[in-house]
Amino acid sequence: MINKDSHTQHISQQFNAELEEVRSHLLAMGGLVEKQVNDAVIALIEADSGLAQQVRDVDDQTNQMERDIDEACLRILARRQPAASDLRLVISISKSVIDLERIGDEASKIARRAIELCEEGSAPRGYVEVRHIGDQVRRMVRDALDAFARFDAELALSVAQYDKTVDREYKTALRELATYMMEDPRSISRVLSIIWALRSLERIGDHARNIAELVIYLVRGTDVRHMGLKRMQQEVQGKAD
Amino acid sequence: MINKDSHTQHISQQFNAELEEVRSHLLAMGGLVEKQVNDAVIALIEADSGLAQQVRDVDDQTNQMERDIDEACLRILARRQPAASDLRLVISISKSVIDLERIGDEASKIARRAIELCEEGSAPRGYVEVRHIGDQVRRMVRDALDAFARFDAELALSVAQYDKTVDREYKTALRELATYMMEDPRSISRVLSIIWALRSLERIGDHARNIAELVIYLVRGTDVRHMGLKRMQQEVQGKAD
Numbered sequence A, B: 001m002i003n004k005d006s007h008t009q010h011i012s013q014q015f016n017a018e019l020e021e022v023r024s025h026l027l028a029m030g031g032l033v034e035k036q037v038n039d040a041v042i043a044l045i046e047a048d049s050g051l052a053q054q055v056r057d058v059d060d061q062t063n064q065m066e067r068d069i070d071e072a073c074l075r076i077l078a079r080r081q082p083a084a085s086d087l088r089l090v091i092s093i094s095k096s097v098i099d100l101e102r103i104g105d106e107a108s109k110i111a112r113r114a115i116e117l118c119e120e121g122s123a124p125r126g127y128v129e130v131r132h133i134g135d136q137v138r139r140m141v142r143d144a145l146d147a148f149a150r151f152d153a154e155l156a157l158s159v160a161q162y163d164k165t166v167d168r169e170y171k172t173a174l175r176e177l178a179t180y181m182m183e184d185p186r187s188i189s190r191v192l193s194i195i196w197a198l199r200s201l202e203r204i205g206d207h208a209r210n211i212a213e214l215v216i217y218l219v220r221g222t223d224v225r226h227m228g229l230k231r232m233q234q235e236v237q238g239k240a241d
Helices: A004-045 A049-080 A084-120 A127-150 A153-183 A185-220 A229-238 B004-045 B049-080 B084-120 B127-150 B153-183 B185-220 B229-238
Strands: none
Touching: A004 A049, A004 A084, A004 A127, A004 A185, A049 A084, A049 B084, A084 A127, A084 A185, A084 B049, A084 B084, A127 A153, A127 A185, A153 A185, A153 A229, A153 B185, A185 A229, A185 B153, A185 B185, B004 B049, B004 B084, B004 B127, B004 B185, B049 B084, B084 B127, B084 B185, B127 B153, B127 B185, B153 B185, B153 B229, B185 B229
């Protein structure tokens, strides 16, 4: 016979397993889009149109993962009616998945630029910047996901802080490339392809930052969006003591 | 004395009022960002840096609205544990608000370009395209919000369909501007400002489409993201009979 306590515990264990499952799906999707970003950057730098096409093909898969995770979140909301930190977890997952899907989209756009450059011939400038900013935002995506996996608000904070550095380097790169285009107008179309790729990388950094902010919300319960970095740091470190 | 039925009805009336309130907040925020888009385009075309600054100042207000709506949705999820179409409404609102906030962000970026162009002097080309595509995406935002207000899946479908037209015109404009830059390299920096503004407009169209897809999900219960337009049309019109 099932007594009430063991039944409640059973329900709660099952609920925990459901939450854990959807969280691990999110992290698996994260691993996939992180690889897409990596491959898209390599495809662009090495003018590898085959690899670029692979990145574009994976997009359907991440879209399906987004739908699956969304449905799982909705099922949990409808059936389990989670409260407090469980509710925050479901909300954070259902929002992070939007950012992950957009990161996949941006990777796909970079891959399209890679294919363009394979056809038009390589750009005379900008590859160093793509590699450098590409490394930075890939690390941001990885750290944001690690922060989610470990409920690590400090690591999430560092991702948000790092976004400033990426934005600064992105702007510097843009100025240099604009100047270069004036010197060599024949290269404009190819340099524009590089500029669009850099723009996508910068957007990927923004999405990683969004995920990091959701991790802080999840762990600390505070909505830190649109907060200055200083206040965000106080929120994370002040309450951490 | 309160009998159970009237109590249930009372709770349900209060719940409906809460849902209605958060929905009307969403629509109010929508009205505000629609105005931001409008003003940003005018500021750019008329080189009105004062108006551009106003658009940028409103950004804080929309960010606050996003936070408020988010909190209201969370409260409803935690206290009311909505199911079925009520749950879909809360989810659609909490996702649409993300898109509205991003539309505001993009309007703010266009305003920044307007300020740049006030300082650098106007671009030799691209204003016709900004005005034209600006009109189109503003209509998309308004229609997406109207569709939300009226639970009108057909209107939402037309927004999603229209996004194709905008994307096509955006690409044509980009090609023409790239060609122009080659002919007049001294204009590159100013033409790039126009290109970034067009890019923001195209993104605004994407966000309007996202909201439209959420309306279809809300009304029809089907997740139509990443679905081709043909299948989306079948979903909307097939079930409408």
